[in-house]
Amino acid sequence: MNRRTLAAAGSGALLVAVAAAVWLGRPATPDAEPAAVTVPVQRTTLTSELRLSGRLGHGPLTPVGDTTGTVTGLPRVGDVVRVGARVYEVDGRPVVLLRGKRPFWRELSTGSATGPDVRQLEQNLADLGFGGGFDVDERFTPATARAVRAWQRSIGAEPTGRVRPGDVVTVDAGDIRIARVDARLGGVDAAAPVSYTATAVRVTATLTPAQARELAAGTAVEVVLPDGTRVASTIAAIDPGGEPTGTDGETTPATATVDLPDQKAVADIGLPAVQVRVAKAERARALVVPVTALLATADGGYAVEVVRDGVVERIPVEVGLVADARAEVSTAASGDGPEPLREGDAVVIAS
Structure with missing residues (x-):
């Protein structure tokens, strides 16, 4: 009889077989053969998981x-810049980070034509605490100009009441983390002087095309850190990939982005590889044995051997969920056979 180690155990495949109606009893004596290696049958929750390899990081770089x-001030790589704070400095003037979906393309001041860029500026002023005297709309009023001057004084800029395109940079996000500095102090007319990422650490896991179709944003996952810490999270986005990389016809792989709500758990561990686990199936209060306890029977079914009162009994079993090298098993009572498998029974495993 061959003891079958199930290759599908790690993948969480479901294996169901009809139990063989064969029972043998033999003494478990040292004189007959070496003592059997046994483990107890457990009653527990068995979960089948998809396991993905991922890396911690801050996401893609975006030039801004x-x-x-003349560039007269620059941030350092790793600096976190808050909305309303200086990103860099040109001709001694701070260039400030604002939130928005569109860049500022014209000077805004009293008398400027109405437009969504005015609304974007006023919303930023209100968010920064300078919005008490105006309504957030598309009109640049004297009250807007007073708020701009108050804001300019707070950041050490000349209080002109006007906002020029070069005075601010906009990002469609909140605070940013400086990831790269391409300009140099004293440089003139620098395009994209810095690049940024998100401030939060997140996980990026590479997917197969099939996994990219199966998974979706909002799916609950568990991130396992190098020290074994488990962090509950969800998939934030699925990128199907397939975009040209510009290298010999290569395309980008499919990926899953996982946000980490508990940033303290990853604050001081660098950016190592991690594992992302996605639960696929679960059995509560299942009778569970190691897959190395399963015997393949002649009719294609399975059995386990149990040591009871010094005697080895072979009990036919049906196999359910298989995961993490463990198998869910069930047995039925038989009038002329052994008693069904029970929690705590000592099953023989391959040694």
């Missing part, structure tokens, strides 16, 4: 800014 003048 466009200077006209």
Whole structure:
């Protein structure tokens, strides 16, 4: 009889077989053969998981800014820039981070034509605490100009009441993390002087095309850190990939982005590889044995051997969920055979 180690155990495949109606009893004596290696049958929750390899990181780099003048101040890589704070400096003037979906393309001041860029500026002023005297709309009023001057004084800029395109940079996000600095102090008319990422650490896991079709944003996952810490999270986005990389016809792989709500758990561990686990099936209060306890029977079914009162009994079993090298098993009572498998029974495993 061959003891079958199930190749599908790691993949979480479901294996169901009809139990063989064969029972043998033999003494478990040292004189007959070496003592059997046994483990107890457990009653527990068995979960089948998809396991993905991922890496911690801050997400893709995005270049930002466009200077006209001499660069007189730059951030450092790793700096976190808050909305309303200086990103870099040109001709001694701070260039400030604002939130928005569109860049500022014209000077805004009293008398400017109405437009969504005015609304975007006023919304930023209101969010930064300078919006008490105006309504957030598409009109640049004297009250807007007073709020701009108050804001400019707070950041050490000349209080002109006007906002020029070169005074600010906009990102469709909140605070940013400086990931690369391409300009140099004293440089003139630098395009995209800095590049940024998100401030939060997240996980990017590479997917197969089939996994990219199966998984979706919002799916609950568990991220396992190198020290074994488990962090509950969800998939934030699925990128199907397939975009040209510009290298010999290669395309980008499919990926899953996983946000980490508990940033303290990853604050000081660098950016190592991690594992992402996605639960696919679960059995509560299942009778569970190691897959190395399963015997393949002649009729294609399975059995286990149990040591009871010094005697080895072979019990036919049906196999359910298989995961993590463990198998869910069930047995039925038989009038002329052994008693059904029970929690705590000592099953023989391959040694």
